[in-house]
Amino acid sequence: MIKILIVEDELPMLQGLKDNLEFEGYEVDTATNGADGLDKLLTNQFNLVLLDVMMPELSGFDVCKAARAKGNKTPVIMLTAKGEEIDKVLGLEFGADDYITKPFSLRELLARVRAILRRSNIEGNNPDNQVYQIGNMLVNFSGYTATIEGREVKLSYKEFEILHYLHNHKNETVDRDDLLDAIWGTDYQPTSRTIDNFILKLRQKIEVDSNDPRIIMTVHGVGYKLVV
Template sequence: MKDKKHTILIVEDEESIRKFIEINLERNNFSVIEASTGEEGLKKAREKQIDIVILDIMLPGIDGYEVCKILRKEYPTIGIIMLTAKSQDVDKIMGLEYGTDDYMVKPFNPMELVLRVKSLIRRIDMAKVEENNDIIVQGPYKVDTYSRKFYKNNSEIEVTPTEYAIIKIFIENPGKAFKRDEILNWVWGYDFFGDPKIVDVNIRRLRAKIEDNPSKPEYIQTVWGVGYRWRKREDD
């Protein structure tokens, strides 16, 4: 029995780039759907079961940032990789703040894009196939590894696949200080070639979602010169 093909939606207005990406993904056994505008991309995402969206920032009509924002609200567990022709850090960070899991700057190596897609697929699939119905509790927070859900005070908080992977590592290892490189390797994989700042942006996004005061985080603590840790409280 053949493995199920994962479906990738490419939202890119330049046909040559769409075809270039499509060819390389199909060579690696992915099913590919195309869209040339943000509106068309949203329509196809709502019609089909999509695993990952490869999303250009500069699109006619609504731009990639807005598409990302809508997709993340409607489909919290979908994977999103943003493409940009710009190399400024602000563009990368903006995309991450809107909820993308990863980004690539044009022009890019097609095999690197395929590796990024495979790495994100692994994170999504691992979250889906966790076998035990384990409930991990730390303070007011709870991770249900069977349903892949995260709660604060028994109210669900929507998290992306990347955010879920990070929070699960933290809650399973309270008090342990993780280096940024460790988080990168565990969450993004050893074949990740991007900017390590992606860790910091995801941490900031998580703090905004789960901490009572994100500017003075109680649980996701910074370990200066090292990275981050989940605070282990004696009364938890």
């Protein structure tokens, strides 16, 4: 399982990030100051660090600089309320891989997390690098590829993300609102009809008979369930 360390001293932000990342299927550890964050980073194996800049004891810049000096190459996304270019430059010079300015949407953060993990080529520890069978379709979520009997199936980015989310919660009922928040983010809310249309398109590509679905099931009044 992919392990992510969050180093953040604002407790509501820390808990919100932790809850959402765990909901996405990641294993999450936390630290509330720079010193503890650096200690955990140097004594444990993580696939990614979300690192706040302004923290007690050690700043995010100091943590990143010290970790790199020790030879730690764990990818780092820096989080900050500051937006000045000089801070971004400093973060990158100290070894950060990416930089996101508060306030940010959950959708943007998750997209950056996935991009960093793909860019870091975490092969052995990344379950998304595997090929999964969903009905007659073989899907590689990391490579954004899908085939049926060797033929490529065209899925849009949103269709991949929706299917990925459902697969992470396979055989569980997924609430429409949770699905909307995870894919579109809390800063932009399409109507529930939007998600219904995407589910219809996915069924047309996955189900033997889209009018009699056996894989992406509707749970009336709640949402959907991927049966695998």
